[in-house]
Each structure stands twice: as C-alpha cells, then as structure tokens.
Amino acid sequence: MTDRQRSDRTLAEALAEGTVHEIEVAWADPYGRAQGKRVPAARYQGPAAGRGFAFCDGSLAWNAVGEVQEAALLGDPAGGYPDAYAVPDPATYRPLPWRPGAGQVIADIVDHHGEPARTSPRAVLRRVLDRLAGLGYTARAALELEFYLLRADGSPLQDGLHAYSLELANELDPLLGRFTGELTGFVPVEGALTEYGPGQVELNLAHQEALTAADDAFRLRYAVKELARRQGLLATFMAKPFNGHSGSSAHIHLSLWRDGTPAFAPEEGRESKAARAAIGGLVRHLPGLTLFGAPTVNSYKRYEPGGFAPVRADWGGDDRRVAVRSLLETPAASRIELRTPAADANPYLALAAALGAVAVGLEDGLEPPDPRDPAAALPATLAEAVTAARADERLAEVLGRDAVHDHAVLAASEWQAYTSQVTGWETDRYLRYA
CATH class of the missing domain: 3.30.590.10 (Glutamine synthetase/guanido kinase, catalytic domain)
Known part of the structure; x- marks a missing residue:
C-alpha cells in the first residue's frame, strides 16, 4: 500500500469513526499562500466533496496584495468572476497537529466548466x-x-x-x-x-x-x-x-x-x-x-x-x-x-x-x-x-x-x-x- 493510499484510508476511517470534526480544504494562491475553507466533517462528506467546494476564481489571478489582474486569463471579469471549485485529493489528508479533531486535505482546482484550471499552481506541476x-x-x-x-x-x-x-x-x-x-x-x-x-x-x-x-x-x-x-x-x-x-x-x-x-x-x-x-x-x-x-x-x-x-x-x-x-x-x-x-x-x-x-x-x-x-x-x-x-x-x-x-x-x-x-x-x- 502506498503512502497516498494509506492517507486516503486514514481519512475515510477518521470520518467513519467520527474522530475528525472539521476538514480544512486547502489550495495555494499564485504566491503559495494557503487558501481554503474550513468545512464541518458532516458537510465534507456531502455532495460538495465530489464536485468540489466553490470559491471565486479571481483569487487565482490576484497579486501579492490581493488585487485581481484583469489581464490574467484565469479570473473572468467579463463573466463576473464565476466559481472555481476546489476538489479534495483525499490522499493528501493529514491531521492538524495544532488543532485536535481537525485535519487538512489539499485540493486540485477545476474551473466552472469542470476542467482543470490551467494556471493553478498544482495543475502546472501535474x-x-x-x-x-x-x-x-x-x-x-x-x-x-x-x-x-x-x-x-x-x-x-x-x-x-x-x-x-x-x-x-x-x-x-x-x-x-x-x-x-x-x-x-x-x-x-x-x-x-x-x-x-x-x-x-x-x-x-x-x-x-x-x-x-x-x-x-x-x-x-x-x-x-x-x-x-x-x-x-x-x-x-x-x-x-x-x-x-x-x-x-x-x-x-x-x-x-x-x-x-x-x-x-x-x-x-x-x-x-x-x-x-x-x-x-x-x-x-x-x-x-x-x-x-x-x-x-x-x-x-x-x-x-x-x-x-x-x-x-x-x-x-x-x-x-x-x-x-x-x-x-x-x-x-x-x-x-x-x-x-x-x-x-x-x-x-x-x-x-x-x-x-x-x-x-x-x-x-x-x-x-x-x-x-x-x-x-x-x-x-x-x-x-x-x-x-x-x-x-x-x-x-x-x-x-x-x-x-x-x-x-x-x-x-x-x-x-x-x-x-x-x-x-x-x-x-x-x-x-x-
């Protein structure tokens, strides 16, 4: 069993056993800063976990002080900055050492068409x-x-x-x-x-x-x-x-x-x-x-x-x-x-x-x-x-x-x-x- 499979099983077991009450769904902004949502465990297991957790796609086109750049290709000002979706990668689950009962998963980002966000940092590395x-x-x-x-x-x-x-x-x-x-x-x-x-x-x-x-x-x-x-x-x-x-x-x-x-x-x-x-x-x-x-x-x-x-x-x-x-x-x-x-x-x-x-x-x-x-x-x-x-x-x-x-x-x-x-x-x- 690989480390990624082991992490996936650990998350599934923690959710089933009720030993985790909150999941941080995290992703990196263009500068590597941690963005995300804190999701109650009961909500994490709902339909949103499959399709991803929605957030404004403009946050993937902002500079160091959060100013969205309209010249960027990701982040659609004409479309009113529609939702992008953070899709959890369950194999990345880790318990948070400073907050007992909470854990974190890292998400891959898809756009509002359901396609991988082409400028998302994790997608570029993939x-x-x-x-x-x-x-x-x-x-x-x-x-x-x-x-x-x-x-x-x-x-x-x-x-x-x-x-x-x-x-x-x-x-x-x-x-x-x-x-x-x-x-x-x-x-x-x-x-x-x-x-x-x-x-x-x-x-x-x-x-x-x-x-x-x-x-x-x-x-x-x-x-x-x-x-x-x-x-x-x-x-x-x-x-x-x-x-x-x-x-x-x-x-x-x-x-x-x-x-x-x-x-x-x-x-x-x-x-x-x-x-x-x-x-x-x-x-x-x-x-x-x-x-x-x-x-x-x-x-x-x-x-x-x-x-x-x-x-x-x-x-x-x-x-x-x-x-x-x-x-x-x-x-x-x-x-x-x-x-x-x-x-x-x-x-x-x-x-x-x-x-x-x-x-x-x-x-x-x-x-x-x-x-x-x-x-x-x-x-x-x-x-x-x-x-x-x-x-x-x-x-x-x-x-x-x-x-x-x-x-x-x-x-x-x-x-x-x-x-x-x-x-x-x-x-x-x-x-x-x-």
Whole structure:
C-alpha cells in the first residue's frame, strides 16, 4: 500500500469513526499562500466533496496584495468572476497537529466548466510531471526552506549570527522543538538548523515523489507561520527582510527515476546521460524559469555577488556558489540542487519550472556547458525576469503558455506598483540636491 493510499484510508476511517470534526480544504494562491475553507466533517462528506467546494476564481489571478489582474486569463471579469471549485485529493489528508479533531486535505482546482484550471499552481506541476512520465521518468524532490522568526512587531528575535549554532537553536525553543516534534506528523521534517541571519532558521524536508514534495513545502510554510503565531511570534518567508543580513532561500533537490531505478546514478564517476541532459536544460533555461522561483520585487534583493544566492546561469559539483549543483553520491542519493529559488516562491511553480527545464533538456538532448565558459547573467530585477519568462517559448510550451502569461502579468503588476512609489531613500538622497 502506498503512502497516498494509506492517507486516503486514514481519512475515510477518521470520518467513519467520527474522530475528525472539521476538514480544512486547502489550495495555494499564485504566491503559495494557503487558501481554503474550513468545512464541518458532516458537510465534507456531502455532495460538495465530489464536485468540489466553490470559491471565486479571481483569487487565482490576484497579486501579492490581493488585487485581481484583469489581464490574467484565469479570473473572468467579463463573466463576473464565476466559481472555481476546489476538489479534495483525499490522499493528501493529514491531521492538524495544532488543532485536535481537525485535519487538512489539499485540493486540485477545476474551473466552472469542470476542467482543470490551467494556471493553478498544482495543475502546472501535474502537467510537467505528465510530460516527464511520457519520457519514461518519475521525479522526486525535496525542498530546504529558510525563514526568519521575528517578534510580533517584526524586529529580529535574536542578535547572534552563527549558522549551525546549537546554542542559538536552543534559544528558539519551545517553538523550534515543535518543528522537529509534533509537526513531523504533518510534514516530514528531517532536520532544523539556524542560518546566518538573526533568528533565521532552515527546515529540511524529506525526499518524496515530486507532487508530494511540493505539497509538503506548501504545508510547511503554512504550519510554520501558524505555530509561530500561536507563540506570539511572526514567521516570514520574505526573501530579504533586512539590509545587511542573509536572504532566505528555497533550495530544490531533485532526481529522476525510471522503472524504480535512479536515472542520476553516476556513470564512471561522472554525471549520467540523463543527469547531464537535466543540467543542460536547467542551465539553458535558468533565465526564463527565474520568475517562478523569485516572484516578488524583494526576491531579487537576495541575489548578491559573492553570496550564496547565485547571480549567473552556471553549474558545478559540490559548490554552493553555483546555480545548479551536481551532487554525485550513492546511486539513489545522487541528485541536482537548484539554488536560485527564494523562500517567497510558490513551491508548486518553482518545482514545475525546474522540472520543466529538465524535461526540455531530455527532449532536446542538451549537454551542460563547460563550467569554465562565461555564464549568462540571471535576471537582476523582477522586470527582467518577466521579460525572460515571456521570451522562453520552449519552457512556456512545457509549463503552459497560459500559466506563464498569468504569472508574468501578476509579476508585472508588482513591478509597476514598486516603481510608481516615491520612497524615503529617494527623498533622502535627492530632495535637497535636485
């Protein structure tokens, strides 16, 4: 019995036994934030569970502050923003560790015609996984998510700056202990550590089938914020919340498998043919996929020359300075790490874009460039990332042109809002000198 079948049976048993009184039906908005409905168990088992729970489709076309963008293809202003439907995936059921008697299922989104919503983040990832399946591969992935724990007023919780410090980690108890304790029944946390910034934490998730890995990362962000709130604290996945301190990343580790055999197993001490094609696809399409791992204006303030956030489309071995890191270990553990995504990325879209580039690499028979050759610069701003995403026709064909269009529209609205503001930095710098 698979883990997904086991979860399905657990939900059915919990409903039959009456041990769960409420179900959260959850889905990700374009920025990876948890949306949903809290449904009484008796209602969850009714007809709505089959056809899905209705909500306004405009919420799949809004920007970071909830402004619906009429240029988006999903979200129909002319039709009065009709219902979309959240269809629960019962195999994703998990009990909520902070609310006894309540559980959560993740939903797939269908439009008012009953078709999969083509720009919904989970649907985009499913599309890419189907593409890989057509090539004979399944994908597995794990994400490492970084975030800051702050006081309720947004100020740093700690003063120390020391990655891997157990002393600073202990200062974050009891909350940090909840992440590695009760939370592990909700998401498979493998470990927690302090990062460079004051109160900055990294949580490592287990390597899973790719869709489950994205579900795990989506849930982790939700859970961390909720557990912090219950402690009177603020958890933020903002990519660069403080000048002079480390940004927060969402590194993606991924591997491909064929008929249960690891396709990235080293061959004669070097990358396998499949791994080389995957690296070639990632490096070639890094500019176009950057938007999906860095969706906000702030995301790009994390990219700093000389830091651990890469600024060029390069690759290498066990080297944390490059964008694509090839890790040759045992056959099952050999993998590729993509280091460009920021913590504020939607995990479904970031993983879909990465695996979409991998699929292109396999289909086009690409090879990695010579690591000694000059590497292309990655987009330095959100505007540059929008332009690169719109220009990458090959990647858009795999992800879905509608999805690329909509997420470029949302990002463009963020850039327009940012560039139209007069900031304190500008008045301090220019008011008396212009």
